Amino acid sequence: MPAPDVPSAGKASTPPPTPTNSAPVIRDYRAAWTLTGPALILMVLILLVPVAIAGLLSFTDYSLGSDSFNWIGSANYEKLFTRASYEKMFVATLTYVVTVVPLSVALGLGAAILIHSLGRFGALYKTIYFLPVMATLLAMSIAWEFMLHPTIGMLNRTLELGCGTLLERVWPFLANGCADRFPVWLGDKRYAIWVICFIGVWQGFGFNMVLYLAGLTSVHRELYHAAEMDGARSAWDRFRLVTWPALGPTTVFVVTITCIRAFQVFDTVEAFWPQGGGPNKSTYVMMFAIFEKGVQQNLIGIGSAITMLFLTFVMFLTLIQRWLVERKVHY
């Protein structure tokens, strides 16, 4: 094939593009905007405009169905930071995030390391641990509700088996349960949020495990040999000196995505307590608050204020992640 003076992206890849390319660049220019146009319009309409709308409405007392609204300044935000029920919202959300993120990252990493070190059966564990990630969380929440049922639930039934055995002596919780009754897991404000956290970890750690497994396969064997030469004898030393640093980029990503997902917890809370966010509002997480205030009670102003706060948290987290990725974790 003859090689005429064809303007090509290949040649143009040496920046800056040569002026002889002007004709095709103009063609590219039109085509490019036609190609990106739909995406651009949708991005603006579906992502940016709503953020702006939420921002504006958070300063109003707007509600759907009413024709007019008043600007009420920062009253909505003041409510968020002064009323007890919103304090509960922050406490529940933060408890959830602060519990679920470290646990599901640690369990994901632990499972990945164990599975990676096993030749046989490793794949089987991996498959099983990944199942909750695939399953519809709402359906699984209902299954968990049955597991945790105070009288016919599998958990309390299993605990009952321990009654009258030696276990009862060494485990006060079990002894109390046997003497009186076992906890009403979902109806007790002492346990409710921890149950939600547990299900969050149960559902999410398999995802982290898979990411860590991918990370582990890319750690070079020689690094371990080198560390051993340098006197890293114990498994812990090898982990501390080689594995953990090598998994840095994975960890940054895993922590961020787990955080963002943890902030968005909703399905379990809504499935267990369709009204009100759990016993004594102990599981009144932010997504549920947005849903309850904004959609169910039509208090758009306050719902928008929570939305803005939520966005701030999530954006802040993602920006920290990007910053970390860019500066620290390149090896």
Next chain:
Amino acid sequence: MTRDWWKHLILILGMIVVIAPFYLMVSYSFKSPGEIERGEGGFFGRQELMVDERCVSLRAPDRKDIAAASQRFPGQTENAIRTALIAEAKSACSMRPVVFNYTKAFSEAPLLRYLLNGIAVTVSIFLIQAVVALPAAYALAKLKFWGREAVFGLVLFCLLIPVHAIALPLYIILAKLGLTNTYAALVVPWTISVFGIFLMRQFFMTVPDDLIDAARMDGMGEFAIVWRVMLPTAIPALLAFAIFSIVAHWNDYFWPRIVVTGNRDLFTPPLGLREFKGDGDGSYFGPMMATATVIVTPLIVAFLLAQKRFIEGITLSGMK
């Protein structure tokens, strides 16, 4: 092997906790209400014939039935005929618990409709996402044009916004447009996948320019290049993205919960299950768990069949 026993022990304990709710869900979907209540019957239940009380009470004989049946039972009193008819109804209404649970799952609520809705919604979301994202990704990766950096910057910024987080303003917009309780409401907010654009752009960057040049020399326009040159090279990446997208939207509960209220015809599978839970009484645990099993099974089976692809797709967001 033997010195690894503790690893297996830990992993097996973990496995039990992970499996437990799945075990319970499937097991309950096999059992009769009595077995669920008393916690007996092992995994499959004893599968003894059970009588569906609702079915019997629906067939409760009234005067007309008794009059009609009097020829079949000549010379008997009305009461005797009534008893005989009730016995007939009972035997007609008795079935194995597993059959009871699964038939109820499909007959009490239009589960089939929900499943079809789920398929329609997830598939149309994915198709629109692909149609919107592929050309944009191609332009961002391979074309030089004024404003490209700005558009890509916008993509990076929009990656920061989870759609669930802006559900409330989206809901207000849709409500103002009168679009709540429509299929459009279920699909529209997801038509733009910024992540998809980002991902496909990264992939297209690796496609050699020569391929595109050759296509241009053959007189192909940019649109033709996207669909006839770029798309075939992108199939693996697109497949991974498809899995990512379909899993996310099949399982999504939050968004459908907001925009679909009351209109059963539009329910997606999770909404249908939620409704089942809302109005179920004690004897309907079995059918409810059957519904849950039916909803969860397709993705789990697909996952077991094509594990590698699924894990790739779900963890896509981890790729650089």
